[in-house]
Amino acid sequence: MTAPAALIGSWVEEIDTPALLLDLNIMEQNIVRMATAFRGLTAKLRPHAKTHKTPIIAHKHLAAGAIGITCAKLGEAEIMVEGGIRDILLANQIVGTRKISRLVSLARHADLIVAVDDGANVQDLSQAAQAAGVSLRVLVEVDVGMRRCGVVPGEPALSLAQQVEKAPGLKFAGLMGYEGHLVFVPSLEERVHRVHTDLQLLIDTVSFLESRGLPVGIVSAGGTGTALITGRLPRVTEIQAGSYVFMDGRYKTIEGVDCECALTLLTTVVSRPRPDRVIIDAGMKTLTHEFGLPRFKGRDDLELLGLSEEHGTVKLNDPSVALTPGSTLEIVPSHGDTTLNIHDFYYGIRRGRVEAIWPIAARGKSR
């Protein structure tokens, strides 16, 4: 769907649906709020771009003091580099001949950091970097309890770090340990406690490596639900949090997260088959629900009962409510990252008008 630029300056009411709306005031406040919270902390922000997938928003993070950005996929990083971003952490393993060849090519146009957890992958990266005549900064990923990627803390991390340090074309830059299993712990007290416990594995590994004469420059961790906890830990130098810029509806269910939801989906009522039901034009092809069914913005009288592919079924607690085919509603996505991965652009809204239409340039760049 190409962006109807002619709509810039129009009122929200003129936007066809379903459409992703981005409240620019709220987004800017979220960027400033997190940046302000990090002033004076030793840890700096390297916000994750997988949330917005849009170079202009990455630049807004940098303008607010971020030291760089984080990407999940090489394809996202390629888009961000095209958009003028230089300092990028690829917070995943880049595996296979084709991807590594893209990685070292991109490294001629950007300052990349890549995560590793496997010795053979380190060899592949080293050979490709040498062949391309580039130097890659490498973080050893440590599993701090998420049970996804990453080596075991301690000895295994040391031996892989030593391999990186010796590998031509690679520079051992530090450690990464993502506590993704803790970002949604509802109780703030419990979240603080568990972050301190699990990230200690990472911090102990930092000390262990340095006790063996291997200086650890970068220590990267942190998501939106833990940014201000992990960001205060000793030795942590960078936080990867990204969702806070839009703020998923799901984060409203946990304590101690201040940012507001900037992203909404504008949808139209297409049918009112019964007094207590309306059907909307937003289904699983415009809205994701793996984090639970989303809520309506400012409408506690409406409950989304379910999504089929192209429709949503909505319960009206008050059957006298005037909603007819053509009425519009706003939904707060429970998971913005995957919802915007279906859409081609955002409408940037301020004071009820379309101020900008931004292509979601890295949408679907899953390679």
Add this chain to the structure above:
Amino acid sequence: MTAPAALIGSWVEEIDTPALLLDLNIMEQNIVRMATAFRGLTAKLRPHAKTHKTPIIAHKHLAAGAIGITCAKLGEAEIMVEGGIRDILLANQIVGTRKISRLVSLARHADLIVAVDDGANVQDLSQAAQAAGVSLRVLVEVDVGMRRCGVVPGEPALSLAQQVEKAPGLKFAGLMGYEGHLVFVPSLEERVHRVHTDLQLLIDTVSFLESRGLPVGIVSAGGTGTALITGRLPRVTEIQAGSYVFMDGRYKTIEGVDCECALTLLTTVVSRPRPDRVIIDAGMKTLTHEFGLPRFKGRDDLELLGLSEEHGTVKLNDPSVALTPGSTLEIVPSHGDTTLNIHDFYYGIRRGRVEAIWPIAARGKSR
């Protein structure tokens, strides 16, 4: 992601991942199998394009004898018309000034049929059709038990049909009643029984309208799980089934559905943190799981335990299996419609080679 056409002729092993693969032999067999099953039936096939979103596949359906295609969204229909398709059922309500204006514009380039369930919407369609100087074929949607859109069978259907019949610019073309609540009933016997019971509401409404002097030309219903049941009902003239062309993994869990799964996701192992675990490069941003976690093609020894945004976690029942970072696997999506709505193109595969790369032209055309 633009399609790397240079890969045409390459082996599957040369494709970067994650990537959607389409087994062309299986897809062609699925099209022929369903077309053959409909020979001799009074009901004809009007396959749904929301499954494939690709004009060339719509043309393959027509070449196999389909009388037209079905679309869910106006944006999909626009793409299909651009792709040379003329006879299109929009199996949903088209609501609002902007969309109705697009609908009557498109009607100058295609033979459209649109569903209605609301009198005010009928007025809007009539005024716009007159203003544009076009004639729209209209089906009255009847709720046969799915509890989504549609009017109540009987009297309400008659009065709306009479309104359509009288409305300038509109032609009452018949009735539509989609039994989406029955397509996944596992037991074939129960599915047959419930289809006969619920679709009788539609058939009785046909007789009722004709007893009031309103001839009912088109009677449209049917999904992949019910096509060969509903397609044999008296008075049903068209079947909207679409998923059979690729066949979702989920259909393999119900009785009496023959087509094979043509769509798979090629994914790469990026980490093997433990002997009994591998992490793959396919997560919620490349694969949907609202119909359940997908299975691996031809690998009963592997179990997908969960998806995060960019990763899948896989359990190895046999820890001695040789899967290392860089190994590739194929996943059968449990829900192809939403999975391909994330991707930009398919790799059409035959005999292990890339034969075609087809853009998913209507991807994200949710308006």
